Amino acid sequence: MTPPLVAVAHGSRDPRSAATVRELIDLVRASAPGTDVYESFLDLSEPGLPAVLRRLHDQGHREAVVVPLLLGSAYHARVDLPALVEAVTADRPDFTVRVADVLGADPALETVALDRIAAAAPAAPGTGIVLSAVGSSNARANAVVADLAARWEKRLGVPVSEAFASAARPDVPAAVARLRARGARRIVVASWFLAPGLLPDRIATLAGAGDAAFVAGALGPDPRVAEVVLRRYAAAVPRPARLSS
Template identity: 50%
Template sequence: MRPAARLRSVPAPRDAPPLLLIAHGSRDPRHAATVRALTRRVRAARPGLRVVTGFLDFCTPSVPQVLDGLARDGVREAVALPLLLTRAFHAKSDIPAVLREAPARLRVTQGEVLGPSPLLIAALERRLAEAGLRPGDRSSTGVVLASAGSTDPEAGAVIAEIAREWRHTGWCAVRPAFASALLPRTEDAVRALRAEGVRRIAVAPYVLAPGFLPDRIAGGAREAGADLLAPVLGAAPEVAELLLRRYDEALLPARRLIPA
């Protein structure tokens, strides 16, 4: 397991554009609480950078409300980062659409989604270690990489590729699973590993915040008798570091503006 990491605090330049983190939103209050904890961690790691959060649905403030507030404050440029692990429908359609409605005097650059990234693998391993997996357990443990799922084939293919690559780092096995849209479900992946003789099985939720689909992942893990269930990625320092990397990438000279 990866040792505990400290996220370095690096002050932002005085003219740094604000960072808008865009979350999906959920009726589950744990979702917004987790997103806000992640926002605080990002803010603490880049003192002086204005970091704000907007939600697409269910929670407040909405993305349009945040954009209007930035414009009223005289902000002329901002970077928007989707709190998404794969490029699926929200990143390709919903978020660009809502950002195109920003006030005309506010220029918004949409950064890339978070995954895939070695930092997310590091965050997954951090959560597994926190759940009790010891470094010596790696070679005898099968991992179910459980994501929310998407009807977008690109997103499903990315999860499968992450599982294949992660398997090569010493795990007994790594299998993808999905809480919706795609198969197998978490419980089916756990049972398949058990049927193959894997002695210890851990479920690693590849999701950022609690909610309905993460609860379905956890329920499947318990139903199938997984030996270990890691927490969601949440405000792991690796996630905060990755967000700041995506922010910096969005500000490179060849920045990608919201398509017209």
């Protein structure tokens, strides 16, 4: 029997965020009918990850795989998540919880984000793209977004600048100014966020949405995102030992 898949998102005070996560998890369930799939959150939304894991143990499960619905490997992935798992397993030695890799800058997610840009604003001369992300105190996590922006610029042939909502530079106004200085007359804001929420809304406001900017939607409940979740899960599930002949 395969272990349950427990997807864990960051959580938000904005109810749209949790609703989007639940829609995504419905797609994951539909794509993996033989696997029990549960949603959970690190903070601000319910159910919390520890409660879900404890309930699974109480139901008799002795294994679970946690898949972080995170686009970067920063503080939440490296510190918060392991601490929450440890809080559950410390007094449950018969319960093994494996944590899969974050979703990260998977090529499938890049394609979804680019599709969101195309849906928000048809291609036009003089376009510049702001690749907006949450931002982190972890320089490596921010570098992943900067590298993604560089790849998009080469691929699309238009100026692209990363921008962060907090904890890192450039911020959104600085990114817009950078693109204007390079000749961009029209700004498109790409959302490197899994779901809508307060931070994406703030980014849209700072970029001038409704005035001079077009804002692409978050990655959201897309079948391609669900497939990445399942690939992260499959990579974390232990494979049966092969018998030598």
